[in-house]
Amino acid sequence: MTRVTVVGQGPAALFAASLLREAGHECIIVSESEGTLPLWSGTFDFHAPVGDVSNPWSLLDKQPISLSGQEWERLWESLARFERQAGIPVPDLLPSRGRFTITCTGREKPVFMVPAWQYAQEAAQPVWFVGFDGLADNMAAFQCGAYQKHTGVEANYCEIPKPSQWTPTWGAVRWAAYVDSDGGLDWLKRALQKVSPDIPPGWPVLVPQVIGRKFPERNLHALQMATGHPVFEYPLPPPSLGGMRIRDRWVWKLKQSGVQFLAGRVTLADPSGQLSLEDGREWRSDHIIVASGGILGGGLEISVDGKVHDTLRKEVLGSIRVRQDPQMQEWGRLADDGTPRITTCGAQCRGWNPNRDSNGGALILATVSQSLNREGLLAVGPPGAVSERSLSHVE
Amino acid sequence: MVVVIGAGATGLGVAWDLALRGVEVTVIDQSGIGFGTSGRFHGLLHSGARYAVTDPTAAQDCREENARLRTIAPSAIEDTGGIFVRTQDDDPAFETAWLEGCNRAGIPATRMDPQKVRMRYPEVTGRIASAYTVPDGVLEGFHLMQLVAQDITAHRGTVLTHHHVSAVMTVGGRVAGVAAEGPGGQVHLHCDAVVNAAGPWAGRVAELFGDPVPMHLSYGLMLLFAQRKFPLVINRMKAPGDGDIFVPHQRVTILGTTDIAQDSPEAPAIVQSEVERLMTLGRELIPSLDSWRVLRAFTGVRPLYEGETHAASSREVSRDFKVIDHHARHGPAGAFSVVGGKWTTFRLMAERTSDMVAGYLKVSSPCVTAEARLGSPPAKLAAPESVLCECERVSASDLRAVKGSVDEWRTATWFSMGPCQGTFCAHRVTALRHAVYPDEDPDEMIRHLRAERAKGMIPVLWGANAREYALQQAVRFQTLEEGESL
Numbered sequence: 020m021t022r023v024t025v026v027g028q029g030p031a032a033l034f035a036a037s038l039l040r041e042a043g044h045e046c047i048i049v050s051e052s053e054g055t056l057p058l059w060s061g062t063f064d065f066h067a068p069v070g071d072v073s074n075p076w077s078l079l080d081k082q083p084i085s086l087s088g089q090e091w092e093r094l095w096e097s098l099a100r101f102e103r104q105a106g107i108p109v110p111d112l113l114p115s116r117g118r119f120t121i122t123c124t125g126r127e128k129p130v131f132m133v134p135a136w137q138y139a140q141e142a143a144q145p146v147w148f149v150g151f152d153g154l155a156d157n158m159a160a161f162q163c164g165a166y167q168k169h170t171g172v173e174a175n176y177c178e179i180p181k182p183s184q185w186t187p188t189w190g191a192v193r194w195a196a197y198v199d200s201d202g203g204l205d206w207l208k209r210a211l212q213k214v215s216p217d218i219p220p221g222w223p224v225l226v227p228q229v230i231g232r233k234f235p236e237r238n239l240h241a242l243q244m245a246t247g248h249p250v251f252e253y254p255l256p257p258p259s260l261g262g263m264r265i266r267d268r269w270v271w272k273l274k275q276s277g278v279q280f281l282a283g284r285v286t287l288a289d290p291s292g293q294l295s296l297e298d299g300r301e302w303r304s305d306h307i308i309v310a311s312g313g314i315l316g317g318g319l320e321i322s323v324d325g326k327v328h329d330t331l332r333k334e335v336l337g338s339i340r341v342r343q344d345p346q347m348q349e350w351g352r353l354a355d356d357g358t359p360r361i362t363t364c365g366a367q368c369r370g371w372n373p374n375r376d377s378n379g380g381a382l383i384l385a386t387v388s389q390s391l392n393r394e395g396l397l398a399v400g401p402p403g404a405v406s407e408r409s410l411s412h413v414e
Numbered sequence: 415m416v417v418v419i420g421a422g423a424t425g426l427g428v429a430w431d432l433a434l435r436g437v438e439v440t441v442i443d444q445s446g447i448g449f450g451t452s453g454r455f456h457g458l459l460h461s462g463a464r465y466a467v468t469d470p471t472a473a474q475d476c477r478e479e480n481a482r483l484r485t486i487a488p489s490a491i492e493d494t495g496g497i498f499v500r501t502q503d504d505d506p507a508f509e510t511a512w513l514e515g516c517n518r519a520g521i522p523a524t525r526m527d528p529q530k531v532r533m534r535y536p537e538v539t540g541r542i543a544s545a546y547t548v549p550d551g552v553l554e555g556f557h558l559m560q561l562v563a564q565d566i567t568a569h570r571g572t573v574l575t576h577h578h579v580s581a582v583m584t585v586g587g588r589v590a591g592v593a594a595e596g597p598g599g600q601v602h603l604h605c606d607a608v609v610n611a612a613g614p615w616a617g618r619v620a621e622l623f624g625d626p627v628p629m630h631l632s633y634g635l636m637l638l639f640a641q642r643k644f645p646l647v648i649n650r651m652k653a654p655g656d657g658d659i660f661v662p663h664q665r666v667t668i669l670g671t672t673d674i675a676q677d678s679p680e681a682p683a684i685v686q687s688e689v690e691r692l693m694t695l696g697r698e699l700i701p702s703l704d705s706w707r708v709l710r711a712f713t714g715v716r717p718l719y720e721g722e723t724h725a726a727s728s729r730e731v732s733r734d735f736k737v738i739d740h741h742a743r744h745g746p747a748g749a750f751s752v753v754g755g756k757w758t759t760f761r762l763m764a765e766r767t768s769d770m771v772a773g774y775l776k777v778s779s780p781c782v783t784a785e786a787r788l789g790s791p792p793a794k795l796a797a798p799e800s801v802l803c804e805c806e807r808v809s810a811s812d813l814r815a816v817k818g819s820v821d822e823w824r825t826a827t828w829f830s831m832g833p834c835q836g837t838f839c840a841h842r843v844t845a846l847r848h849a850v851y852p853d854e855d856p857d858e859m860i861r862h863l864r865a866e867r868a869k870g871m872i873p874v875l876w877g878a879n880a881r882e883y884a885l886q887q888a889v890r891f892q893t894l895e896e897g898e899s900l
Contacts, residue, residue: 059893123841126894126895158841161844161848255893256889315881321876323690323704323877325876374890374891
């Protein structure tokens with residue numbers, strides 16, 4: 020059996036591990052941090068230059084890595100399959116249309132693959148926002164006003180008073196734990212029941228994404244029953260329960276399937292397949308997949324002189340000081356940098372800018388598939404080699 | 415009635431002094447309290463030792479005012495003490511001159527064993543030749559300005575912010591009033607005298623008197639690091655130069671400063687090479703500086719008075735101050751300017767200025783600010799509501815209690831100024847702001863808050879700050895969909 024070590028625990032690492040297990044390889048995940056999934060609501064996005072998002076498939080050639088529609092489709096289906104196997108409710112992707120979720124500030128944000136608990140719509144429609152008094156990101160009045168202003172569509176909101184247990188230390192995770200409890204769910208049901216006569220028929224009810232860490236489906240279903248309206252969550256800034264739930268379930272599923280998780284800082288990964296951790300542990304793998312993240316994830320670091328360092332392989336990849344604007348996304352690695360056995364995927368890859376292009380999901384899928392292909396580790400590789408596009412068009 | 419132009423330390427000090435003498439005063443500022451130089455300094459309450467050799471008058475003034483401020487406003491002063499370190503690279507002759515200077519100015523400088531310095535502060539360079547303790551302190555500028563402004567109001571004075579003085583009216587060669595543009599249109603204030611305490615803008619204000627004042631403007635760059643790395647001020651013992659002070663300001667450490675001549679009174683954009691130069695100089699004193707968690711960079715403009723001479727560099731222009739009676743030159747009667755000086759000596763500058771103004775107004779009551787006591791503001795009651803800025807523990811009620819612009823909310827509460835630099839609170843505060851001031855444009859507000867933070871973060875993108883900036887960008891553009899990203 021081929022033994023593969025994946026460095027990192029973010030979405031790219033988990034996706035790589037799932038593909039590796041599916042192809043029958045032995046997989047070890049080693050990471051010094053919990054990964055970046057809890058920083059996001061858990062949507063995977065696919066929209067190159069924002070604009071016409073009604074048909075993401077028409078924008079394929081705008082992605083930094085060129086894949087055919089069929090290849091993209093297969094990758095998205097793999098991700099959806101892995102998430103479903105882990106118990107994450109992902110609706111059918113196809114036929115796929117561009118969709119938006121709504122931020123806590125009332126803005127429409129393009130999304131692609133969205134768990135069923137999170138709100139997403141193809142076109143702006145009337146919605147009822149719910150704010151929780153005592154939640155720092157509660158701004159339902161503002162959210163509602165901004166949504167109406169930006170979309171021109173009718174909307175309304177209400178604010179639910181704090182529960183009696185509340186203290187100023189309550190963050191999103193504490194809120195979610197409360198809603199997971201019987202008392203918490205009951206409190207929320209009653210509060211929403213009280214306002215439900217005011218909600219116009221057919222309007223979806225949007226609640227902040229703190230509706231439980233373990234039982235969001237059960238909780239949302241209970242709220243739906245209580246109000247007679249479809250109830251969805253809107254995403255919040257980190258720590259994000261959406262990403263946390265996906266991480267929790269996906270990691271659990273991988274552990275069940277035999278993936279070994281190690282915590283530690285990798286200090287050496289060399290082309291012989293040798294890996295060493297700071298604490299002295301070491302082992303050999305047939306392949307090393309580096310998914311340790313970009314500057315945010317910690318795979319890249321910037322020194323005082325502006326140089327971009329690969330923290331694992333201790334190499335300088337460039338400098339952010341070559342231009343006035345710090346385009347931090349444009350430094351990083353290519354999957355194939357000529358090093359045998361070691362390949363890079365995820366946010367450490369060069370040429371992607373999900374802040375600008377809303378394509379963080381595509382970044383994960385394309386770079387992981389490219390890395391595993393390069394190592395010949397995919398069960399059924401896409402026909403032909405994946406081409407590395409010229410980066411000039413993303414400037 | 416006296417109008418004081420400029421609500422920085424000096425202007426507030428003059429208005430406070432006059433108000434305590436029973437004079438009716440209005441302070442006008444084009445922006446908010448302390449939005450010029452007074453809010454953009456390193457926080458050092460000088461013992462005077464820094465100027466012991468180069469500027470004896472400033473040194474002595476600093477020593478006296480340092481002692482006074484500790485009794486006037488104890489809640490705004492932290493008695494940290496300071497240390498002067500001469501490295502093996504610094505001129506030993508300077509040490510002799512410095513000790514003489516301290517002695518002359520009455521500044522107590524006590525020798526400290528270099529070994530002991532190393533043991534207590536292991537991050538300081540091992541190349542210490544000698545070290546002395548001095549009574550430096552830390553001055554919380556915004557806090558002190560708030561206390562002074564409150565006392566002005568308590569003495570029937572007025573602080574009028576966000577008004578730009580556009581004209582000074584005279585009748586028969588005497589000042590009779592000022593015109594100012596504000597958000598509600600033009601206002602006219604009748605007055606008997608005008609005091610120009612506009613700091614870097616003093617040259618422009620003096621033009622309204624028809625009697626220009628030659629200013630020497632230069633800016634200083636400062637770097638802000640998370641955590642209080644030392645319990646006291648660390649100075650390098652050499653002629654005042656660049657990158658030679660580390661000030662523990664509350665929970666952060668500030669590295670100052672540079673000195674670059676400029677024409678505009680506005681704080682300039684930060685030049686990357688200057689940041690690198692400041693880091694290089696800072697490393698000479700603190701070799702491990704690169705490992706410190708940098709938060710941001712900021713600049714402040716020094717409004718030094720050039721007088722009739724032209725100094726080669728602004729380090730040679732005295733940090734002493736000058737009070738000008740424009741009537742004795744080419745201006746109208748009742749027009750005064752106060753220029754130069756130090757934050758530490760603001761009260762003394764105000765006293766001298768007010769003496770002159772009082773003489774003109776034939777007010778006989780003497781200055782009493784030296785004996786005044788500025789209490790601390792009422793303690794914050796922990797309101798049972800959520801915290802909007804988690805780094806600085808600021809809640810909605812803390813913000814609502816401040817009347818003024820969003821920048822005044824910021825300087826009064828310190829929201830968005832901590833390690834996350836507004837990543838998690840800018841949108842929350844924007845929403846609150848919208849509820850309190852519905853006429854303000856929230857899109858513009860959030861852009862302003864983000865730009866204000868990015869301005870200081872981008873020049874110091876390294877280490878944890880680069881990572882924080884990456885997180886901030888991701889939250890803004892991938893979670894909150896704020897619009898155009900880089």
